[in-house]
Amino acid sequence: MSEMNTPMAECVGSPRVMGEASLDTLPLAMSYTPMQKWENIYAPEVGLDRGTIFACLDLPFVGKEEAARGNAR
Secondary structure, three states: OOHHHOOHHHHOOOOEEOOOEEHHHOOOOOOOOOOOOOOOEOOHHHHHHHOOOEHHHOOOOOOHHHHHOOOOO
16 A cells, blocks of 8 residues: 555554654653843733833844844844
């Protein structure tokens, strides 16, 4: 049977990675998140509106159209 015509019953099971390890035993993801310094904190109402309580993380969004015009920081 070709791959496109393989019945689903034959596809059941855990995919394999590097031979013996199955995907369901590997961690989903790993991230590195540095600690944020608690300085220049917005008031709760402002932070909710801006999407962050940390003023140093409050960066403007510049779309590619503005960047093409040279208006990106």
